Amino acid sequence: MxxxxxxxxxxxxxxxxxxxxxxxxxxxxxxxxxxxxxxxxxxxxxxxxxxxxxxxxxxxxxxxxxxxxxxxxxxxxxxxxxxxxxxxxxxxxxxxxxxNDDCVADHAFALLLAAVRDIAYRDHAARNGVWRDQLPMCPTVSGKRLGVVGLGHIGMKVARRAAGFDIETAYHNRKPRTDTTFRYFDSVVELARWSDYLIIATPGGQATHHMVGRTVLEALGPRGFLVNVARGSVVDTAALADALANGTIAGAGLDVYEGEPEPPQALLPLRNVVLTPHVAGTSxxxxxxxxxxxxxxxxxxxxxxxxxxxx
Missing domain, CATH: 3.40.50.720 (NAD(P)-binding Rossmann-like Domain)
Known part of the structure; x- marks a missing residue:
């Protein structure tokens, strides 16, 4: 045949x-x-x-x-x-x-750990002979609150990993799931206000375009961290660059960004963002x-x- x-x-x-x-x-x-x-x-x-x-x-x-x-x-x-x-x-x-759900969820947590613990900069510092006393301390990752935007297959696996860090999870979907006891927020802004960390795992497309913009970032706050392993279009790059530069949020880890495969020029000068080139799902x-x-x-x-x- x-x-x-x-x-x-x-x-x-x-x-x-x-x-x-x-x-x-x-x-x-x-x-x-x-x-x-x-x-x-x-x-x-x-x-x-x-x-x-x-x-x-x-x-x-x-x-x-x-x-x-x-x-x-x-x-x-x-x-x-x-x-x-x-x-x-x-x-x-x-x-x-x-x-590839496990791979993406692993990478989301790698980005979260790298952003919160400032791994990329500290690697650079160590290679250049900078000792810890010259660096500001970073927060503990464990024991915080995680908001997941898009509690699908990947979002659920992110939540499972969060449990291992004693992190409480809540979520936002278009509608609440009936198969989980995680707290549901019908507003991304209110989820961000509740969260220390916000991980984006929602589908891309017009319905979620710039879902995370200035208002959400302000709600996440100056000790909050954003991770995006979904699609670059979900996050307003200009608003994120401004929030990172001005301390509106503490940091971010992005595997996806607007304008791929070109690097996000507005983010490149910023020390408090970790970037990877859309590899979360690849192994x-x-x-x-x-x-x-x-x-x-x-x-x-x-x-x-x-x-x-x-x-």
């Missing part, structure tokens, strides 16, 4: 590419120029697309893929995929929910799990079965 043709719009390392190519006729287009050329040359034959939430797939591109019947995001996010145009054509949509284990999950979903679809994680 002929292998289905698959348009891959994201980079895949050697092992991942080999696993996917064993089951699909791959058209590999991870750069913007390759993407344009691939759709021009192969669009009429493509039956499936693999992308992610950041890279997405536009309605105009879907129009040039008349045979597509299956579109998947490798990770959990899918904010830049043209969902409604795809649904209107009956295209099956799915994502990689649950495949050999998480990527292997995500690719395997994608293949499982795709094989189920082309065998006429329901996918495991529909969007």
């Amino acid at each position: 002929n292998k289905p043709s698959l348009l891959v719009l994201i980079p895949l390392k050697d092992d991942s590419y080999a696993h996917v190519a064993a089951r699909f006729e791959v058209v590999y287009a991870p750069t913007p120029a390759e993407r344009i050329a691939a759709i021009e040359s192969h669009g009429a034959a493509i039956r499936a697309v693999l992308t992610n939430g950041t890279t997405g797939l536009t309605a105009a591109e879907l129009d040039r893929l008349p045979e597509v019947e299956f579109v998947s995001a490798l990770g959990a996010g899918y904010e830049n995929i043209a969902i409604e145009p795809a649904r209107s054509r009956g295209i099956v949509l799915c994502n990689g929910a649950g495949t 050999p284990e998480s990527i292997a799990a995500s690719v395997s999950h994608f293949i499982d979903n795709a094989m189920r679809h082309f065998a006429g079965e329901a996918v495991l994680t529909p969007i």
Whole structure:
């Protein structure tokens, strides 16, 4: 039986590419120029697309893929995929929910620890012979209050890690969950006012654009710390830069930021922010799990079965 043709719009390392190519006729287009050329040359034959939430797939591109019947995001996010145009054509949509939750939650706590304990600066100081007496003391991480914005799979795993630090957790979602006893706030501002730490784990997209802005940061306060492992669009970069520079909040740890992959220029001069380049969900284990999950979903679809994680 002929292998289905698959348009891959994201980079895949050697092992991942080999696993996917064993089951699909791959058209590999991870750069913007390759993407344009691939759709021009192969669009009429493509039956499936693999992308992610950041890279997405536009309605105009879907129009040039008349045979597509299956579109998947490798990770959990899918904010830049043209969902409604795809649904209107009956295209099956799915994502990689649950495949990298532990990795993202680990990284969220790494950023929190690094921000609160000023790890990046102290590493630099130690390498330059600066001893502890010349540095201000940092707060203890344990025994504080954590607000989670977006208590989904990742948010719940963040909360589990917080429990190990004797940190009390509360959360904000669009509506309260019925399967947890964590305190619910129907306002991000009120959650921030209650919190010492605010970790952002909500989906991206228009509904959450700049959800964390000046008012939320002022509520978090001068001893508060912000961590974002969701999407850069959730946090107003200009407001955050101002809050960090003026002591409105104590510090931040960001794995995502507006304007990726370009570094956030307004934040670069600031000592009290820790930055990583959107790597929270990436590890050999998480990527292997995500690719395997994608293949499982795709094989189920082309065998006429329901996918495991529909969007």
